Amino acid sequence: MTLGKRRTALLSTGLAALLTLVASCGSSGPGSAGGASAWALTGGDEQTLRTSFENWNADHSGSRINAEFFANDAYKQKIRTAIGAGDAPTLIFGWGGGTLQQWVDADKVMDLSGQINDNPALADRFLPSVLETGKIDGKTYALPNNGMQPVILYYNKELFDRVGVEPPETWDDLMALVPKFKQQNIAPLSIGGQSKWPQLMWEEYLVDRIGGPEVFNAIAEGEPGAWSHPAILEANRKIQQLVDAGGFVKGFNSIASDSAADSALLYTGKAAMMLMGSWAYPTIKDSAPEFIAEDKLGYTTFPVVEGGKGDPDNIVGNPSNFWSVSAGAGEQEKQAALSYLKDGMMNDSYVDNLLSGGSVPPVKGIEDKLAGAENPDYLSFVYNMAAEAPNFQLSWDQALTPRQGEALLNNLDQLFTKQITPEQFSANMNKTIGQQ
Amino acid sequence: MAVNVTRTRINVPGGVLAFGWLLVVLLPVYYVVLTSLRSMEGFYSSNPLLPPAEPTVDNYGRVLEDDFLRYLLNSVVVTLGTVAITVTVSLMAAYYVVRNGGRLAGLTYKAFLLGLAIPLQATIIPVYYLITRAHLYDTLLAIILPSAAFAIPLTVIILANFLRDVPGELFESMRLDGAGHWRMLFSLVLPLVRPAVVTVAVYDGLQVWNGFLYPLILTQSPDQRVLPLALWSFQGQFQVDIPAVLAAVVLSTLPVLALYIVGRRQLVSGLTAGFGR
Amino acid sequence: MAVPALLFFGVFALVPLVGVVLLSFVSWDGISGMSWAGLVNWFNVLGDSMTYQALWLSVQVMVLSWLVQTPISMLLGVFIAARGRYRALLGVLYFLPMLLSSAAIAIAFKALLDPNFGMSLAFGIEAFAQDWLGDRDLALYVVIFVIAWQFVPFHTLLYQAGVRQIPASLYEAAEIDGAGRVRQFFHITLPQLRYTIITSSTLMLVGSLTYFDLVYVLTEGGPGNATRILPLDMYLTGFRANNMGAASVLAVLLVGTGLALALGLSRLSSFRRGSQLEGA
Known part of the structure; x- marks a missing residue:
């Protein structure tokens, strides 16, 4: 009889099921085990952000940040479900405005004002008009991360x-x-x-x-x-x-x-x-x-x-895009994200990369850099346009x-x-x- | 299997329709394969329906580099996991429904019949809520569990219908030998309904393999991405690089195509599981 | 022994079914907490002309899909049911679309139908160069065509199986009576296929209520709202506009329509679901 064989077949099916369960449980959730994470958009300044995270991770093995890039429409949907599910990335890419207001109202993002008080350099380097977009009721919840x-x-x-x-x-x-x-x-x-x-x-x-x-x-x-x-x-x-x-x-x-x-x-x-x-x-x-x-x-x-x-x-x-820090992230992830915001983002090479990519960061005192960049005409056009605009909606x-x-x-x-x-x-x- | 052997005259309208539809079926397939072999420059400048002057497989390289194998593996895990769960619990349920002729068994059967009419789409919001509450959001298990749940009704019904054809005496004689339910399930039922199991497994497997909505809503990170969703995100990632996107489409179809070539009969019977007569 | 199956089915199908009804009375943006909303969602959704447009689009997709797919599948099914080597090969090719996921099909057609980079460039044929997915009068028909492209193979298979069940003796007798092929088709094939027709139609009609993936990837409901069918409207309301309550109302409407349709069909044709499925 082939009964033995059949039984083995069922057993192995069952075993496969079990293994699958174990395997998929083991690889669960990005936030839970994988350290700090960041989600951003493809296109535009993607290369600068990628390079920045790669350099950061190479130098800071203790506080690595795992960056993922999504297309715009897909991102806008994903980020809402992820935040709603309590499974947001540590660094959340945003635009300010009504969406940020909603995250703040639901206590999903960190108030960064304390960190800025301790570390004025965190905010001082940015153009005040652009920083304003990351504020809700006078408190800073988001910092600029790319070009105007x-x-x-x-x-x-x-x-x-x-x-x-x-x-x-x-x-x-x-x-x-x-x-x-x-x-x-x-x-x-x-x-x-x-x-x-x-x-x-x-x-x-x-x-x-x-x-x-x-x-x-x-x-x-x-x-x-x-x-x-x-x-x-x-x-x-x-x-x-x-x-x-x-x-x-x-x-x-x-x-x-x-x-x-x-x-x-x-x-x-x-x-x-x-x-x-x-x-x-x-x-x-x-x-x-x-x-x-x-x-x-x-x-x-x-x-x-x-x-x-x-x-x-x-x-x-958009005055700029912004990073917010997820309020639901673990303490270690938050620290990694904050120290990245302080030292990894918008440092000299970051600004240079943005400029050579064709973006103008909302950073004070970069006129010299603009003139020396690869596409000075275009960059100055954008910078002047933004700096001289009576209203940037x-x-x-x-x-x-x-x-x-x-x-x-x-x-x-x-x-x-x-x-x-x-x-x-x-x-x-x-x-x-x-x-x- | 009655076949009309006397019809030997050529069926002209049928033939015209058949070849017309064949063109309709093949045109997009032809276009996809052809474009996936084009370079970017070739894509902009040449006639999209003529073979490229200089075919290239670079696009496939780019897709494979882009974690394609991980998405493939995820799809395999999700498909096998769902099918294993579905078939195992459905076989048990079908055995119960058929062998226990009581009222409860009848009600159970009716519940599954009713289940056929529930559209999966309509329950995504509560399912999303349940999955997030269970802290399963963004895991492969989040896709497997509801997918299995929605595959169960049809699977139970098909298996039950097969089991009904098993002569009662076989069960009786085994019972007299002192066999319990589990032994009967293993050594009697499983061998007998094996063709049906293959059929439903293929059917359920294809549904899950091609499923889009659950992965879209219940997972987010590339680590947990399955193939249909990966195709969708390749669109954003490769941007105007349509040849690469279409190369990904071709690659995502290859596993099923291979299966189709190897086991066409089983696959086709699986595709129409429970509906063919 | 039925407990695990019932448990699964209960937790992920029945509970959500009840849940969706409850959620339709709740205000929830998916991010913050829920609050009781009473009938507000219902008033909003039923007072929104988009809801009726989505419903009407779904009905159009349903009816037109049936009208397009049924004759094609039936004739193809009859054609390839006859034996012959080249017909077997045809069968192999016909069934290709069944292997593709909706996402893959939508992406392929999107590229093919692109007005600027797709097949419109081929051979300079004016008829190819339509604004297939951007023209609000055309897009719905294109969607229905792509749906047919995807599902005709499946129904062809059903009809092929149905035709092969018809006893050859019926045709032999008709042949002796001197009945032509057209007569044979209408007097033997069609009546003999009635259960297949019922099965195939039921699957088509009920299934057409749930098309989501294909339309989502192909048009996202556009241009304007020209292809925003009911399931898509529900998804976009829930997961893009973050209005889970209103989306749940739409989901309830979807379930209701589906159930009514299934019941109606089974009444209409004194449809014997059990015996149909037993034929597996």
């Missing part, structure tokens, strides 16, 4: 030369460019519409140019009906006019900015312009170095809207709570695809005012 990220209008110089036009200075200029590029079978504007937030950049700039920073401030303060401000209606009508004119590349709704397909359109000569955060520069430098080396990448500020109230020097974007989806931010991105997406009118947009968004 104003949103810039990038363009392909080669295509502008070919068509024989100049970069737009006003909104009317921009609208006039659209048919000229289309005639040559070039998409006027690249945009990663599937990621939604690139569309928000258009909204933020237009509203600011038309109505000034007060318009969004009223929204952030939760004034009833604040989304019905005429500047918002006007901005949204302009957006839909641009869509109607065919300003955005064909299929922009299915292009994901996460996969950098939007900047690929710019440097492969399929699209002439792209409105994007300053991190697009290092991203392009990474994937198409020759495009930058041959000086084909142009950059300028967002066009002025005739008769608008906003100062043309105002900018939107944090991206709205970050400034608001996640729920409001999600509603905003959704409604804006529908506005871009013309599923809703500007009036419906305002009505829908007014409903979110006062929501947590």
Whole structure:
């Protein structure tokens, strides 16, 4: 009989199951056994952060930090579930604003004010205006970890030369460019519409140019009906006019900015312009170095809207990204993270790496370094843009709570695809005012 | 197995449809394999449906360097773990349902029948909550446990239906020999339902192997990442490097493809477990 | 001996099922604590036009998927049920999509259908160069097509198995009576396949309520909300907008629709689930 064999088969199945259980339990949780951890984003300043952690770990075997890098959209989802599950990384990558407020309210991140009092150098090196974004109710919960990220209008110089036009200075200029590029079978504007937030950049700039920073401030303060401000209606009508004119590349709704397909359109000569955060520069430098080396990448500020109230020097974007320290981390991990923030981050070589990668850190007294860096023109452009801006508006989806931010991105997406009118947009968004 | 042998004329509409659909099936497969062999420059400049002028396997190298084998191992562990648990407890339950004809057994069977109708998606929020409370978040076990739970109803039902066909006298004679339930399960039931066990194991295994939602919600770190999720994150990681992303797609399919080539019959019967007639 | 199975099933399927109903009355952002919300989530969700749009999209996906997949699978199943070497080879190729995960399929199609770098560049054929996933009127149909690409093989297999069960004598008799092939198909094949049709349709209809992975990776519900079907709406509400309470309401709606559909189908066709499954 083969009964013996069968029994062995079942036994081995059972054994396999047991082993599996043991194996998977053994390898559980990053926070529990693996020491300090940090999560950050791919693209942009990824290389600088990677190098920094590698150097740190090589020199500090006792307080190693295990860094992981995620794509933007994936990260934003993961970090919320991870924090909610009490399984956050020791160093949490953030933007400040409403999300940080929520983490603070739920006691998920450490108040760093004490450490800063003991160690003023921790905060003193940063530009105060940028540090402000990491503060809630006067206490510091987050410190800048990479470059300033104003949103810039990038363009392909080669295509502008070919068509024989100049970069737009006003909104009317921009609208006039659209048919000229289309005639040559070039998409006027690249945009990663599937990621939604690139569309928000258009909204933020237009509203600011038309109505000034007060318009969004009223929204952030939760004034009833604040989304019905005429500047918002006007901005949204302009957006839909641009869509109607065919300003955005064909299929922009299915292009994901996460996969950098939007900047690929710019440097492969399929699209002439792209409105994007300053991190697009290092991203392009990474994937198409020759495009930058041959000086084909142009950059300028967002066009002025005739008769608008906003100062043309105002900018939107992210003042910087930030590290927060998880309140739920073990004492040892916290110490490792804090000593990294003090000594490992934004030290001389860190700043140099950011600059040579094409980012401008929000650090005081780097004018000399800027001039000596690899791309002095671009870096000075970004630095001056940020330093001279009367108002640097944090991206709205970050400034608001996640729920409001999600509603905003959704409604804006529908506005871009013309599923809703500007009036419906305002009505829908007014409903979110006062929501947590 | 009745086959219509008399139909020898050529079935023209059937043939046209069959070859048309074949093109539909093969076009994306062809595109994926082809693109995975392209260099980045080739990807931008050449006709996407013609073979690359200079094929390269560099993309595969890049994917393999990027911890692909770890994700593969994770997928294997999750799949084997889930299948082992599911099949073991389901076989026991099926034995109980069939051999114990009582009311409780009937109710148990009905409970599993009802379980078939629960969509897995609808319970993710409480499952997420349970897993975090049990401190299992971001472990492979977090994927295994709920996956097994949702595989159990169908597995029990299929195995029970097979067991029903085992003649009662066999059990009787063993019982007279003084055999207990466990011995009967091991030495009588298991050998008899082995084909059914293979079938459900393949079916459950494929479901878990390709599962996306549980890994997405219940794990986070690359250490615990399984293949379908890895494909998704490769998209963010490799950015515009579509050839590398598609190379990862090809690599992730190879294990199942190998299995398909080796054991096509079992795999196909497993794929339609419980539904074929 | 059924205890371990029931325990598993109870803890991870039944308890969550009850849990999701409870959570629908709770306000929870996934990060901080929960608080009782009463009917607020229900009012919010049922008062949101997105909910009905998601439901309508799910219904469209369900009905159109059935209409597309059933004839194709049936005819293919009949075709490859007949023996023959090249048909066996066809079978091997047909079943390839079944081996791929939804994530892999979605990524492959996303690359293939990319308006700027995908197959639109091939041979300059204008028909290829559609804005497949970016056009709000087209995207849903593309999604339905990709779903069909993934699931037709499975249903073909069901129909192939069904056809092989039909006694050859029926066809022989029809042949003697001089019935043509079309007549044979409608008078023998189709009626003989009725249980297969019921099984396949039930799986298709109930299964279509749960498509998530494919759509999530392919379109994330876009453009706009054009492909934001119910399970996706639930996921995005819960895990992106951090509104677990509202997401639970949507989950309850999903379970309700699923159960109603399953019951309705079994009534409609005096569907004998037990005996169907016994045929395994």
